[in-house]
Amino acid sequence: MARAETWQYQLRFDAADETLQMRVCPPDPGQMVALRAYRGDAQRYLIADETDWRLSGRELRAREPGCARYAVAMGRLADRRERGHGYRIGDDLLSWPDQWLWWPRQRSAQIELHTELPPGWQLSTPWPQPDPDQPVYRLGSWPRGWPALVGIGRFQIERLQHGEGRIDVAVMGPLDATQRRKLIRWVDYTTGLLDYSGGFPLPQAQVLVVPINSGSGPVPWGQVYRAGFGAAHFFVNADLSYQTFVDDWTGAHEISHLLHPYLGNAGRWMGEGLATYYQNVLRIRSGDLSEFQGWQKLIQGFERGRKDRAQNQSLTDVSNSMHRNRAYMRVYWSGAAYWLRTDVELRRRSGGSNSLDQVLKAFGECCLPGQRTWTPIEFARELDRLANQDIFVPALREAESAMNFPDLRPLWQDLGLRTNRANQLQGFTDSAPLASIRQAINQPPTPPQE
Numbered sequence: 504m505a506r507a508e509t510w511q512y513q514l515r516f517d518a519a520d521e522t523l524q525m526r527v528c529p530p531d532p533g534q535m536v537a538l539r540a541y542r543g544d545a546q547r548y549l550i551a552d553e554t555d556w557r558l559s560g561r562e563l564r565a566r567e568p569g570c571a572r573y574a575v576a577m578g579r580l581a582d583r584r585e586r587g588h589g590y591r592i593g594d595d596l597l598s599w600p601d602q603w604l605w606w607p608r609q610r611s612a613q614i615e616l617h618t619e620l621p622p623g624w625q626l627s628t629p630w631p632q633p634d635p636d637q638p639v640y641r642l643g644s645w646p647r648g649w650p651a652l653v654g655i656g657r658f659q660i661e662r663l664q665h666g667e668g669r670i671d672v673a674v675m676g677p678l679d680a681t682q683r684r685k686l687i688r689w690v691d692y693t694t695g696l697l698d699y700s701g702g703f704p705l706p707q708a709q710v711l712v713v714p715i716n717s718g719s720g721p722v723p724w725g726q727v728y729r730a731g732f733g734a735a736h737f738f739v740n741a742d743l744s745y746q747t748f749v750d751d752w753t754g755a756h757e758i759s760h761l762l763h764p765y766l767g768n769a770g771r772w773m774g775e776g777l778a779t780y781y782q783n784v785l786r787i788r789s790g791d792l793s794e795f796q797g798w799q800k801l802i803q804g805f806e807r808g809r810k811d812r813a814q815n816q817s818l819t820d821v822s823n824s825m826h827r828n829r830a831y832m833r834v835y836w837s838g839a840a841y842w843l844r845t846d847v848e849l850r851r852r853s854g855g856s857n858s859l860d861q862v863l864k865a866f867g868e869c870c871l872p873g874q875r876t877w878t879p880i881e882f883a884r885e886l887d888r889l890a891n892q893d894i895f896v897p898a899l900r901e902a903e904s905a906m907n908f909p910d911l912r913p914l915w916q917d918l919g920l921r922t923n924r925a926n927q928l929q930g931f932t933d934s935a936p937l938a939s940i941r942q943a944i945n946q947p948p949t950p951p952q953e
């Protein structure tokens with residue numbers, strides 16, 4: 504077996520001219536450095552006369568053995584103002600590292616990256632940083648094509664702790680102290696929502712908050728990225744009140760995505776469904792939604808899934824063409840239906856001693872951060888193995904091949920969700936056969952008694 508070789512990288516940022524000076528040392532000093540960019544555009548940002556290399560397309564080859572240097576115009580990258588490249592957020596720089604991080608050509612190579620920034624400057628990355636007090640990062644255990652965002656600027660890194668997870672929050676851009684405090688408090692609330700499930704599932708995560716002052720609502724755009732140990736990025740309207748942020752579903756949705764591994768295009772319905780289910784369940788548990796509001800949102804969502812025009816085709820097909828057909832409601836809510844059904848079935852069969860929360864917690868302990876793509880069937884098999892049940896795989900086969908949105912009304916009735924003819928929630932029936940399961944879903948899982 505080939506040993507993964509570790510390359511030493513040194514990053515120095517010069518604030519005066521906004522350049523990045525990179526020094527790359529191969530594991531063997533007699534080796535010629537040969538690097539490869541993941542994106543073809545990366546060469547545009549190289550500063551030619553500080554880089555004594557042979558450049559051909561996406562490859563850089565040093566002219567002599569041993570350590571080599573290259574330099575990147577970070578200011579130019581930020582001024583591109585385009586997704587996949589970079590932005591300027593006030594005086595801070597936001598970049599997609601594909602545009603400046605040239606990898607060793609060897610696929611198995613690992614990087615130990617030492618960083619040096621001017622006083623008062625900080626780096627925000629999702630990369631594993633074993634010692635939070637040392638600016639040393641370890642790169643290479645995940646697919647190189649997975650996107651990431653890196654912030655460089657004069658912000659603070661706020662360290663939050665939830666369970667075993669260290670959450671490094673960077674609030675970028677020109678905000679006053681009150682706005683910063685409000686946004687950090689909201690990130691603490693949002694990442695803490697996972698305490699109402701099985702706990703924060705990653706050892707370390709990056710949270711980036713970027714003010715954009717456009718779009719509607721407090722969080723017009725949020726996204727989870729999987730490079731490194733994982734990250735959640737929130738693009739916000741920072742002027743809105745703390746309560747407006749808490750009342751918004753985006754934070755709860757995005758952070759719930761951290762409970763599952765990257766599932767690829769084929770598993771989009773499964774991942775979006777999990778986040779959609781949990782964004783409501785966790786907010787009932789935190790008290791931000793009443794029991795009625797939470798289940799009303801679930802039922803209204805299932806109705807949107809049922810009324811989506813993308814029917815008479817399998818969920819797999821709809822999921823694969825979701826963006827083209829704008830079939831978001833069928834995909835997201837079919838997924839949410841899958842997780843509600845499997846959660847209920849697991850609780851029913853185990854007499855309430857097991858739940859989706861507990862199985863996902865066990866999954867997090869064995870298999871997160873994922874650092875590779877899981878297929879839906881692999882994920883379902885692992886959950887069945889952890890639950891010692893045969894629930895997730897059969898439900899997956901049924902869900903993927905379903906030609907239409909499932910009829911959930913019998914399940915609502917069993918759970919004691921009383922609806923009218925228009926499928927609107929009217930109230931609860933606590934004598935329904937599975938009403939105790941509905942009530943248990945409203946509560947955080949209780950740890951087993953010693």
Ligand SMILES: [Zn+2]
Pocket residue numbers: 756757760774775778
């Ligand atoms: Zn999502």
